[in-house]
Amino acid sequence: MASQFDAHGRLRHLVTLQGLPRERLVELLDLADSFLTPMGTFPARNRALAGRTVANLFFEPSTRTRASFELAARRLGADVLSLDVSTSSRAKGETLLDTIYTLQAMQVDIFVIRDAQSGVPDFICEHVAPHVAVLNAGESHLNHPTQGLLDVLTMRRHRGSFGDLVVTIAGDIQHSRVARSAHHALTTLGVGELRLVAPPALAPDPAEFHGATLLDNIETGVRDADVVMCLRIQRERMEVSRNPDPQDFYREFGLTPERLALAKPDAIVMHPGPMNRDVEIAGSVADSPQAVIAEQVTHGVAVRMAVMQTVMETLHG
Secondary structure, three states: OOOOEOOOOOEOOEOOOOOOOHHHHHHHHHHHHHOOOOOOOOOOOOOOOOOOEEEEEEOOOOOHHHHHHHHHHHHOOOEEEEEEHHHOOOOOOOOHHHHHHHHHHOOOOEEEEEEOOOOHHHHHHOOOOOOOEEEEEEEOOOEOHHHHHHHHHHHHHHHOOOOOOEEEEEOOOOOOHHHHHHHHHHHHOOOOEEEEEOOHHHOOOHHHHOOOEEEOOHHHHHOOOOEEEEOOOOHHHOOHHHOOOHHHHHHHHOEOHHHHOOOOOOOEEEOOOOOOEOOOEOHHHHOOOOEOHHHHHHHHHHHHHHHHHHHHHHHHO
């Protein structure tokens, strides 16, 4: 695996939150926090990436993450190139590295990569020029580091510290890169208790989630929780025959108002999106005052600004 850090321990790439030192994680959260402005006011902007070029290579469908990275790069003053995989040279048979080398020859400074195949961001890290950074925007079921950062930023802004926090993540844990990145971040930050709730068919290997409590009962998982995050059924990452029936899943594991009432009265409700309303989460819960789902989206732009500014300072600061 290629190193995410330069010789001085500074962040050069961001492929995973696993193994990211707490100091670096907190620095990214603090910088992202500084980019947040009240809704209705102008968003934060600077010229940290002025003259730089960011290429978004999304070889897997995305709306939120791609738009968030584009806005983040533009608000830092960068030129942005976004490739449509359906018309890219890779779809015509060009190798991934040839695509990277072609764009690198156009003086791209940051590659933002999203791919359904495991190992692609790390592979690109090993082959880019020394002045180029690679950011993982979602990799198979393994990693989604900027999502993990925005999730813990949301928790921190509402709860402050993590030591006494009870966080419940419910849904398709087995296929979720969101759950894995959240686990990496929360473990590093010293979360009080992390509960993972999933039906047996969608439960992960416990070895992947060291320190977390695995449960198959949503009521037990939600009881007295400070944070409840629901996950979408990852239909694109499982066999068709294993897709649960939506009505059955909602009856057994959906976050209903009655189940949310078991959490602490001031518990917050999160979801990485896109949501399947009345499957993993009731529409009324998603729209309730306890839901901070829209805030997660706002925080995503700030987090991606923080990551891009940080890697550019490492390479060219």
